[in-house]
Amino acid sequence: MGPLTKIYLIWLVGASCDGCTVAVSGATHPRVEHLLAGIIPGLPRVEIIHTVLSVESGPEWVANLFMAEAGQLDAPYVITWEGSVMDETLAGDGYWMGLGEDPETGRQITSLEWLDRLSPGAAAVIAIGTCATWGGIPAAKGNPTNAMGVMDHLGNDYRSAFGVPVVNVPGCAPIGDNYLETAAAVLLFLNGLAPLPEFDELGRPAWLFGETVHRHCPRAGYYEEGVFAEAYGDKECLVELGCWGPVVQCNIGERGNLDGHGGCMQMGGICIGCTMPGFPDKFSPFYEAPPGSMLSSTTSRVVGSFIRRMREVSKTDKNMSTRWTEDAPSGWARSRTGPRGAVKTVHRFYSKYQHSKESYN
Numbered sequence: 573m574g575p576l577t578k579i580y581l582i583w584l585v586g587a588s589c590d591g592c593t594v595a596v597s598g599a600t601h602p603r604v605e606h607l608l609a610g611i612i613p614g615l616p617r618v619e620i621i622h623t624v625l626s627v628e629s630g631p632e633w634v635a636n637l638f639m640a641e642a643g644q645l646d647a648p649y650v651i652t653w654e655g656s657v658m659d660e661t662l663a664g665d666g667y668w669m670g671l672g673e674d675p676e677t678g679r680q681i682t683s684l685e686w687l688d689r690l691s692p693g694a695a696a697v698i699a700i701g702t703c704a705t706w707g708g709i710p711a712a713k714g715n716p717t718n719a720m721g722v723m724d725h726l727g728n729d730y731r732s733a734f735g736v737p738v739v740n741v742p743g744c745a746p747i748g749d750n751y752l753e754t755a756a757a758v759l760l761f762l763n764g765l766a767p768l769p770e771f772d773e774l775g776r777p778a779w780l781f782g783e784t785v786h787r788h789c790p791r792a793g794y795y796e797e798g799v800f801a802e803a804y805g806d807k808e809c810l811v812e813l814g815c816w817g818p819v820v821q822c823n824i825g826e827r828g829n830l831d832g833h834g835g836c837m838q839m840g841g842i843c844i845g846c847t848m849p850g851f852p853d854k855f856s857p858f859y860e861a862p863p864g865s866m867l868s869s870t871t872s873r874v875v876g877s878f879i880r881r882m883r884e885v886s887k888t889d890k891n892m893s894t895r896w897t898e899d900a901p902s903g904w905a906r907s908r909t910g911p912r913g914a915v916k917t918v919h920r921f922y923s924k925y926q927h928s929k930e931s932y933n
């Protein structure tokens with residue numbers, strides 16, 4: 573398709589709290605400003621047509637959508653949809669998501685109608701946030717508006733004008749960098765400079781959502797050693813306070829929330845599974861230990877308490893220089909620092925075994 577010097581990003585909104593927009597506007601890898609300025613090598617300059625951030629408003633703003641549909645924009649466009657898709661057939665004489673009027677008839681046009689009209693010609697459709705990807709909170713049990721994700725609405729046969737299925741970047745709110753990094757990777761593909769990045773079977777960027785949050789959680793070591801927080805503010809693993817991290821695909825553990833800072837467990841919060849299609853119903857009631865966690869946390873507690881003690885013993889030895897025989901000659905020491913008695917004997921044998929294969933022995 574490339575080389576492209578410019579691409580339009582048409583940002584449409586359904587049942588949304590604008591949290592995704594807030595998350596993206598604070599992203600740093602890459603930054604929105606850098607995309608808008610067109611200073612990222614290999615990427616076209618992005619011109620954004622956004623329901624909140626654009627300078628134009630009213631009919632002047634909606635005119636962009638008519639031009640996109642008529643093929644009158646001077647560059648291809650990518651659609652990003654934020655918020656759930658609500659079923660307009662249930663809105664009676666009204667509508668759930670209005671977005672402009674037909675200038676000739678004055679008829680109200682909905683966001684959903686724009687999605688239907690513009691998605692066939694889009695270079696790509698990216699759903700941002702859990703509402704747009706899977707339905708999210710508006711699609712929770714009861715669901716009076718029959719809310720759903722973009723993929724549900726467009727169907728599994730949907731392909732963009734360039735053959736790309738719906739791309740899903742979930743999270744409530746998502747990590748802004750996850751969205752912009754994915755969008756940048758798709759733009760590189762559209763520009764003909766890179767293959768289509770790898771997506772999983774649900775259209776999530778595989779390199780971002782392939783691991784559980786638990787695997788990269790800063791508290792995972794506590795879980796392994798069977799030490800669990802009893803109250804918020806404790807530093808240990810939060811599983812017994814209701815953390816679902818072991819079964820949730822999310823990368824906030826390694827990426828943080830904003831510019832490497834923050835994140836759920838980093839800030840003392842449990843994982844409630846906000847990136848997952850089953851959110852929120854399948855993770856409720858929130859703040860109660862997942863029933864299945866009892867088996868694994870009990871096992872960790874039993875095995876971990878033994879391992880933890882062994883490590884303490886080993887740590888004592890590793891804190892001793894080979895010059896020191898009994899205790900460290902430290903003025904800071906308030907008690908003995910070196911291993912004694914049976915522990916010392918264990919270390920002697922351990923050390924012999926550890927170094928037995930070294931050539932200078």
Ligand code: SF4
Pocket residue numbers: 785786787789790791792793795808809810811815816817818837843
């Ligand atoms: S706090 Fe949650 S994600 Fe972190 S180690 Fe514990 S269970 Fe896993």
Ligand code: SF4
Pocket residue numbers: 743744785820821822823824836837842843844845846847848
């Ligand atoms: S750790 Fe859990 S609650 Fe936090 S962002 Fe990831 S999926 Fe959502």
